[in-house]
Amino acid sequence: MENVKRDELVGQAIAWNHSLGAIDSFVLKCAVETGIPEVIHGHGRPITLSQLGASLPTPCTNLDVLRRIMRYLVHMQLFTVQNEGSDEREESYGSTSATKFILINEEKSIVPLFKLQMHEKCLAAWHTLGSCMQGKAGMSAFERMHGESLWAYASKHPDLNGIFNNAMAGGARSVVPAMIDGYGEVFQGLTSLVDIGGGIGTNLQSIAKAFPHIKCTVLDLPHVVETAPSCPEVEFVAGNMFSFIPKADAVMLMWVLHNWGDEDCVKILKRCKDAIDAKSGKVIVVDIIIGVDDLQELEHVRLATDMIMLAKTGGKERNEKEWRRLLSDAGFNQCKITPIKALQSVIEARP
Ligand code: SAH
Numbered sequence: 001m002e003n004v005k006r007d008e009l010v011g012q013a014i015a016w017n018h019s020l021g022a023i024d025s026f027v028l029k030c031a032v033e034t035g036i037p038e039v040i041h042g043h044g045r046p047i048t049l050s051q052l053g054a055s056l057p058t059p060c061t062n063l064d065v066l067r068r069i070m071r072y073l074v075h076m077q078l079f080t081v082q083n084e085g086s087d088e089r090e091e092s093y094g095s096t097s098a099t100k101f102i103l104i105n106e107e108k109s110i111v112p113l114f115k116l117q118m119h120e121k122c123l124a125a126w127h128t129l130g131s132c133m134q135g136k137a138g139m140s141a142f143e144r145m146h147g148e149s150l151w152a153y154a155s156k157h158p159d160l161n162g163i164f165n166n167a168m169a170g171g172a173r174s175v176v177p178a179m180i181d182g183y184g185e186v187f188q189g190l191t192s193l194v195d196i197g198g199g200i201g202t203n204l205q206s207i208a209k210a211f212p213h214i215k216c217t218v219l220d221l222p223h224v225v226e227t228a229p230s231c232p233e234v235e236f237v238a239g240n241m242f243s244f245i246p247k248a249d250a251v252m253l254m255w256v257l258h259n260w261g262d263e264d265c266v267k268i269l270k271r272c273k274d275a276i277d278a279k280s281g282k283v284i285v286v287d288i289i290i291g292v293d294d295l296q297e298l299e300h301v302r303l304a305t306d307m308i309m310l311a312k313t314g315g316k317e318r319n320e321k322e323w324r325r326l327l328s329d330a331g332f333n334q335c336k337i338t339p340i341k342a343l344q345s346v347i348e349a350r351p
Contacts (some may be wrong), residue, residue: 027072028102029118032111034058036073037102046082046092067091078102112170116163117308121146121153125311132310138261140314150312155223165224169202171255175286175342176206182340186284186348187211192248194219196241196272197256200228208233217246241268245275254286255344258305259315262326269330278351283332285347290319292339301343323347 001009031037039055040047049067053060060066070093074081078098083089104111116122125142132141143149154161179186187193187207191214195204198218208216212233218225222238237246242264245251251272257265272283288302306317318326320337327335332349339345 024076025114025118027069027076028078028114030069031073031078032102032104032114036070037078037099038104040079040093041095041099041103046080046094048090048092050090052093108174109170112163112167116167119160119163121160122312129307129311132314138264138314140309141311143314149314151221155221161223161227165200165227168199168255172199172202172206175254175340175344176203178340178342179286179346180206180210182342183338183346184210186338186346187214187250190214190249192250193217194246194248194251194275196245196251196253196268197259198252198254199224201231201234201236203252203254204234205231215248217248219244219246241271243271245271247275249276249280250282250284251275252284252286254284256287257285257315257326258287258309258317259313261315262329265326266330269327269332273331273351276351281351283327283349285323285327285349286344287323287347288317288343289323289337289339289345289347290317292320292337292345298343305343 035057036052039052043051043055047055049063049070052070053063053066070079070081070091071084073079074084074093077096080094080096081091082094083091085091100106101108101110102114103109122142125140125145128141128145131144132139135144140150142153146153150164154164187210190211193204193207193214194217195201196219198204198220200220201218204216204218208214215235216233217235217237218228219237219239219241221240225236225238228236241256253268253272257268260268269283276282288305290302290306291299293299302317309315309317323337324335327347327349331351334350336348337345338348
């Protein structure tokens, strides 16, 4: 094919593919809801189409539909296929390196976060993304559509509150081990740690297990703390980080500052500064840094998360320069960045 025509076709395909991007999410939703990953992964070796259909929690009575859904999921690299198109042997499906992450009960599963993204109120907010370019900075598409912030809405709607808190707990189960593995030294020598916006305490439960001598406290909004499972190693404080932060050797902000604009972040960080010792205290920020490494697949997720911040919270993802400026504006003059095997990096900041 002539180069010009080929370029035109490639351009057309790029545009088509982006226009159809939502389909990937909905086919994944269908796979998760029908239990396809559990059956294929649990089988331990490739499973035939008819065995798969019969083993689903609600057995499949239309194998042609299942075959077509599986063909798309294989194309999405979530499963492998053998004997596709063979006249003699039935096709069978196996796992890829991505499969375990879409299992509901796997430790590092993305399913809890995915359920939040697919919640109807969260999906609806995307329709007003463009309106974020006008009006009040920091007002999310969610707030524009539903008339109140995600946190205010969640405080009145237990279903979304539960889905949100589980989603964050799911994220924590994946990042905290990476943090302890990749930069456990950050907790060395601490006797007390407060996790600001620490959700239902999943982060601190793992940290308290690994470092039992640290007194661990979560500060989060009342409607979040109320639903936290009881955990003897972690103390819960219901409050507002803009008005009060308990004193400690160190305070941690994991996936918190990206929910806020620069002005609010400086306010939060100044409160953190008041809560720690001016000489020995530190703030541990665990958040995304745009461009921190050259892993293209992860970079796409980081940039997409920035869009999620526009849509859901009114916050933003930041690059290294923006993080350093933000921390210095709040009076943190020393700042050490450590990438870990996760979406987020660890930023250790001292006054
Ligand atoms: N750190 C957790 C949760 C991050 S989500 C994790 O990594 O899994 C952000 C958290 O900030 C939510 O739990 C939310 O309830 C909390 N939050 C939002 N506004 C807050 C405020 N004003 N004071 C305290 N916590 C707040």
